[in-house]
Amino acid sequence: TVTADAALAQARVLADELGRLKGSVMKAGQMLSLYGQYFLPAEAVTVLSELQDSTQPVDWKLMRPVLEKELGAARLAELEIDETPIGSSSMYGDGGTAIIDLLSGGFQSVEVLRGPQGTLFGASAMGGVMRYVTRAPDLQTSSWSVGADTFGVSSAGDLGYGGRSSFNAPLVSDKLALSVDFAQQSTPGYIDNVRTGEDDQNSFWQRAGRAALLWKATDDLSVTLTAMDSTVDSDSFSYVAIDPVTLTPLYGKNKDDNAFPEPYRKTYDVYTGTVNWDLGFADFVSATSYAQ
Numbered sequence: 001t002v003t004a005d006a007a008l009a010q011a012r013v014l015a016d017e018l019g020r021l022k023g024s025v026m027k028a029g030q031m032l033s034l035y036g037q038y039f040l041p042a043e044a045v046t047v048l049s050e051l052q053d054s055t056q057p058v059d060w061k062l063m064r065p066v067l068e069k070e071l072g073a074a075r076l077a078e079l080e081i082d083e084t085p086i087g088s089s090s091m092y093g094d095g096g097t098a099i100i101d102l103l104s105g106g107f108q109s110v111e112v113l114r115g116p117q118g119t120l121f122g123a124s125a126m127g128g129v130m131r132y133v134t135r136a137p138d139l140q141t142s143s144w145s146v147g148a149d150t151f152g153v154s155s156a157g158d159l160g161y162g163g164r165s166s167f168n169a170p171l172v173s174d175k176l177a178l179s180v181d182f183a184q185q186s187t188p189g190y191i192d193n194v195r196t197g198e199d200d201q202n203s204f205w206q207r208a209g210r211a212a213l214l215w216k217a218t219d220d221l222s223v224t225l226t227a228m229d230s231t232v233d234s235d236s237f238s239y240v241a242i243d244p245v246t247l248t249p250l251y252g253k254n255k256d257d258n259a260f261p262e263p264y265r266k267t268y269d270v271y272t273g274t275v276n277w278d279l280g281f282a283d284f285v286s287a288t289s290y291a292q
Helices: 004-021 023-038 042-053 060-071 073-079
Strands: 107-114 128-134 143-151 160-172 176-187 204-216 221-234 264-278 283-291
Touching: 004 042
Parallel strands: none
Antiparallel strands: 107 128, 143 160, 160 176, 176 204, 204 221, 221 264, 264 283
16 A cells, blocks of 8 residues: 555656656646646646646746847847746646736737747747737826727627726826726626536636836836736636547537536736836846746
């Protein structure tokens, strides 16, 4: 009989070895941490999850020389890349879901970049990137806006609705400004449960907020502090069972068979601080971030 402590120790040895090997082997360990709950002991899942949690983004000071060499300093400046990494660059490190959805609030522009974009945005961007550029606080002009909308989803029994608001306020003219955006949206479900008889079981709501504070200390020095929050709360996953051979739904279009509710909730918060300093002979950029 293997004790829980012994099983945990063996699992930690495996995780440590996978971490040292890096590359594809480490990604295999991250994938096991996501799906191992179905076939691995609890101790192994607990330890392997540390591989996912400890995955670090590439440091900007290491990445920037590579980008300048490939693109040139002028082209790199035109792209206005945010130095703050958000989420994981790997689909095995939850890269497909560790994202922020600001519900169209606080955006300055949208850029569609044809792939591959792995050098700039990581391994999950081989097919291309849709990049959202957020709006910087305005140091001179006050403004505000309020909006609402309604929409439909194919096969859903109800309409969706949402609302959003934003404001910008110069706190000290030409020196200090605050910009805040907030949005909330309710989306109807469209998947019916053939076992329980529940219709539209995957409805969900979203909340998103962003606040940015810009301090322009001098013409050459500015500091920007930003906080972003994104929450998704769903009554059930948007999954249906399919035949593994024909890939057709087992119970019909937009129908599933689950005996118990499968709720899903995810909150993603990102806090950033960026210092931009024009030294005359060079640009100094310091970016610090925290995400949870």
